[in-house]
Amino acid sequence: MGLGADLVHSTLGRHILADGYDFVIDLDKSAGCHFHDSRSGRDILDMFSCFASLPLGWNHPDLLAAKGELARASVNKVANSDLYTEAMAESVAAFGRIASPSYLPHHFFVSGGALAVENTMKAAMDWKSHDREAMGIDASGKFDWDTDQEKSSHLTIGHFHEAFHGRSGYTLSVTNTDPNKTARFAKFDWPRFDNPKIHFPVDEAENARLDACEAATLDSIRAHAEANPDTMAAIIMEPIQGEGGDNHFRDSFLRDMRSVCDEVGALYIFDEVQTGMGATGKMWAHQHSSVEPDMIAFGKKSQVCGLMAGPRLKEFDDNVFATSSRINSTWGGNLTDFVRARLILETIERDDLVRNAEVVGAELIAGLNEFGTSHEMVSSVRGRGLFAAFTLPSQDIRNRFNSACLEAGMHVLNSGTQSIRLRPSLTFSSDEVNEGLNILESVANSIESSAVA
Known part of the structure; x- marks a missing residue:
C-alpha cells in the first residue's frame, strides 16, 4: 500500500522546499494530454507538460509497450x-x-x-x-x-x-x-x-x-x-x-x-x-x-x-x-x-508529430486570436506551432488567471511578468484545442464579471 496522496506534500516538506503545485500526479491514471490529480480525483488538461518536457503526453502507448526495455x-x-x-x-x-x-x-x-x-x-x-x-x-x-x-x-x-x-x-x-x-x-x-x-x-x-x-x-x-x-x-x-x-x-x-x-x-x-x-x-x-x-x-x-x-x-x-x-x-x-x-x-x-504541432498549433493560435478579439483584457497573442502565449493587463490579473485556469481544469504556465504561456505536448488534438479555448473563455468571462461587480 502506498503512502497516500494527502501525505505527499508533508512528507516531502520534512526534507525539501515542497512549494510546488497542490495536486499530486497519478502515474497510472494520467493519459495523453490530461493528467490525473490523486488528491482531487480530477483530470486536468495539461498545457504545461512538465515545463514543456513531455513530448508525447502522459503514458503514451509506445512507451508503455517498452516498459521492459526502459x-x-x-x-x-x-x-x-x-x-x-x-x-x-x-x-x-x-x-x-x-x-x-x-x-x-x-x-x-x-x-x-x-x-x-x-x-x-x-x-x-x-x-x-x-x-x-x-x-x-x-x-x-x-x-x-x-x-x-x-x-x-x-x-x-x-x-x-x-x-x-x-x-x-x-x-x-x-x-x-x-x-x-x-x-x-x-x-x-x-x-x-x-x-x-x-x-x-x-x-x-x-x-x-x-x-x-x-x-x-x-x-x-x-x-x-x-x-x-x-x-x-x-x-x-x-x-x-x-x-x-x-x-x-x-x-x-x-x-x-x-x-x-x-x-x-x-x-x-x-x-x-x-x-x-x-x-x-x-x-x-x-x-x-x-x-x-x-x-x-x-x-x-x-x-x-x-x-x-x-x-x-x-x-x-x-x-x-x-x-x-x-x-x-x-x-x-x-x-x-x-x-x-x-x-x-x-x-x-512515425506519427508525423512535428507536422501535427504545426497544424494543430495553427488552430490553437487562430482560436487564441479570436479569444483576444473578444476580451479587452487579452493582448499580444503570439505563437509558433504549439508554442503559444498571450498577455494580460497586470501581473496580479495574470496570476489570478493562471490560478482560475487550474481551478477550471487546465494547467498553464506563467511567462515574463504579465503573460500566460501554453506548452501542450506534440500529440495535442483539435478537440483538446477546443477544450482549452472553452476554459480560457470561461475564465476570462469570470474575471471580467468580477471586475465589473
Missing part, C-alpha cells in the same frame, strides 16, 4: 561517457537521423539543460582561445596555470536582456529574468544586448519600430566588439525567449545575427532547450528562419540533453570534440533517458 536500461546506471552499450548507440543513431540537422553533425550529451548550454559556452571559449592564438593575440605553448588564467579571463559570452539559459555556473551570467534565480551568486560581467522583441500584432508601425530596434542592437554588438576586440567567444540567444516573456524575433533578425557574429568573430549559439524537438512546428525553432548556427543546446522534450555543433568547432585539431575530457560528465546523459529519447523520436517520426 527497465533494462534503468537497472544499472552506466557511465556512458566511457562505457558503451548497444542501447546508447541505437539512441545516438536515432537522434542523428531524426533530430540532427545536417549542418550540426558533432554531438555531446549530458543530463540537464543548463549543463547543455554551459557546454556550448565552454566549446565556444575553447574555439576562441585557439582562434586568438592563431591570430597571434595569445601565445601558444606549454600549459601554465597562471598564464591560462590570464588568457581565459578575456573571454566573454554575449547574450540578451530577458534571457533564461539556466542556473549553473556559466549560465548564471547570461540568465536575467527572475532575480530570485541569480541574485547573490557570483557572475561574470559579460556583454548584454537589448532584445528587439516583437510587439504583437505586427503592423507597418511595428515593423518600422523593429527596424530601428534591431539596427540599434546590431550596432551595439559591433561597438562592443570594436571596443573589446576578439574577446567575445559567442553570442547565445533563444530563438523565442520562453521564461523571459515568450518574446519573438523577426526571422530576418536571426539571419542578421548570423552575419554580425561572423563579422565580429563570435560563434552563433541557439539555446533550443525549450523551443526544440518540434514544439514550434519544425524540429528546431531556428529552422523557421533558414539560418545555420554554429551550435545549439537541446533538452526538455529530448529527455537526454546536450549540444550539437557545426564545422567551425572543428577548425582547430585540438578541439573539444577531438580531445578527451575537455567536455565530459560521469553519465554522459542517463541511459534510461537515451532509450526513452529514441522511443519518442521514433514515435514523432
Whole structure:
C-alpha cells in the first residue's frame, strides 16, 4: 500500500522546499494530454507538460509497450561517457537521423539543460582561445596555470536582456529574468544586448519600430566588439525567449545575427532547450528562419540533453570534440533517458508529430486570436506551432488567471511578468484545442464579471 496522496506534500516538506503545485500526479491514471490529480480525483488538461518536457503526453502507448526495455536500461546506471552499450548507440543513431540537422553533425550529451548550454559556452571559449592564438593575440605553448588564467579571463559570452539559459555556473551570467534565480551568486560581467522583441500584432508601425530596434542592437554588438576586440567567444540567444516573456524575433533578425557574429568573430549559439524537438512546428525553432548556427543546446522534450555543433568547432585539431575530457560528465546523459529519447523520436517520426504541432498549433493560435478579439483584457497573442502565449493587463490579473485556469481544469504556465504561456505536448488534438479555448473563455468571462461587480 502506498503512502497516500494527502501525505505527499508533508512528507516531502520534512526534507525539501515542497512549494510546488497542490495536486499530486497519478502515474497510472494520467493519459495523453490530461493528467490525473490523486488528491482531487480530477483530470486536468495539461498545457504545461512538465515545463514543456513531455513530448508525447502522459503514458503514451509506445512507451508503455517498452516498459521492459526502459527497465533494462534503468537497472544499472552506466557511465556512458566511457562505457558503451548497444542501447546508447541505437539512441545516438536515432537522434542523428531524426533530430540532427545536417549542418550540426558533432554531438555531446549530458543530463540537464543548463549543463547543455554551459557546454556550448565552454566549446565556444575553447574555439576562441585557439582562434586568438592563431591570430597571434595569445601565445601558444606549454600549459601554465597562471598564464591560462590570464588568457581565459578575456573571454566573454554575449547574450540578451530577458534571457533564461539556466542556473549553473556559466549560465548564471547570461540568465536575467527572475532575480530570485541569480541574485547573490557570483557572475561574470559579460556583454548584454537589448532584445528587439516583437510587439504583437505586427503592423507597418511595428515593423518600422523593429527596424530601428534591431539596427540599434546590431550596432551595439559591433561597438562592443570594436571596443573589446576578439574577446567575445559567442553570442547565445533563444530563438523565442520562453521564461523571459515568450518574446519573438523577426526571422530576418536571426539571419542578421548570423552575419554580425561572423563579422565580429563570435560563434552563433541557439539555446533550443525549450523551443526544440518540434514544439514550434519544425524540429528546431531556428529552422523557421533558414539560418545555420554554429551550435545549439537541446533538452526538455529530448529527455537526454546536450549540444550539437557545426564545422567551425572543428577548425582547430585540438578541439573539444577531438580531445578527451575537455567536455565530459560521469553519465554522459542517463541511459534510461537515451532509450526513452529514441522511443519518442521514433514515435514523432512515425506519427508525423512535428507536422501535427504545426497544424494543430495553427488552430490553437487562430482560436487564441479570436479569444483576444473578444476580451479587452487579452493582448499580444503570439505563437509558433504549439508554442503559444498571450498577455494580460497586470501581473496580479495574470496570476489570478493562471490560478482560475487550474481551478477550471487546465494547467498553464506563467511567462515574463504579465503573460500566460501554453506548452501542450506534440500529440495535442483539435478537440483538446477546443477544450482549452472553452476554459480560457470561461475564465476570462469570470474575471471580467468580477471586475465589473
